[in-house]
Amino acid sequence: MTVEKKIKGRKRHIITDTNGLVLGCYVGAGSENDRDGVKLALRNMVWKYSEVRKMWADMGYEGKELKMSIDEEFKIDLEIIKRPRSGCWVRKDTPVELLPRIEGGFKVQRRRWVVERTFGWLGRNRRLSKEYDLLCSSTENNIYMSLNRLLLRRFFPPN
Structure with a gap:
């Protein structure tokens, strides 16, 4: 039995090339x-662009089952682009030399903002x-x- 959330609205899933088209x-x-x-979305894409072999996605599409099913059905390698770590919890008595080194500030991650730019x-x-x-279907068109x-x-x- 599948339980669906009662969320109003729509979700748009788009697949772009590296230029955002x-x-x-x-x-x-x-x-x-x-x-x-x-x-x-992949089924809508594959009949036009069958030569696609690599796909980058954000962490919303993470999962072994999804990766295996995309690989089996579409022969596309799915790679999840993860956000860089921004902080972590440590105990008070942890020595300074054992603390993880995390660089602060904003850094552009490769392949992460292509779809957001298209949106x-x-x-x-x-x-x-x-x-x-x-x-x-009207929104897709x-x-x-x-x-x-x-x-x-x-x-x-x-x-």
């Missing part, structure tokens, strides 16, 4: 699990800034249309 997407209910959504590009479109559409608009403006800028 959308290869595949899936829009589903907010109560769906992230691991199920990424499989559906920022998509959020500039009025139809995608909020969920105006009744159907999830609007994602593809807004990306086409972005590419047209990038390659043929208005005078």
Whole structure:
């Protein structure tokens, strides 16, 4: 028996290339699990881009079962990009030389912000800034249309 959370809204799963251009997407209910959504997004992508062999994801998609199923079904190697450690709990009486060394400050992690940048590009479109559409498929189509608009403006800028 599967128990779903009662969360309103929608989740958008997008798969991008290293430049942030959308290869595949899936829009589903907010109560769906992230691991199920990424499989559906991969199914939407694979029939167009079958040569993809490597995929980077954040920690929301972590799990051995998901990694094995993506490897078996799509022949894609899934690598989880983890956040750098920012702090830890230690006992009061721990000697200073045994404390872990953690560098402070912000550091850009490779492959971590590509999808977030794409969501920022998509959020500039009025139809995608909020969920105006009744159907999830309409939102998916609007994602593809807004990306086409972005590419047209990038390659043929208005005078």
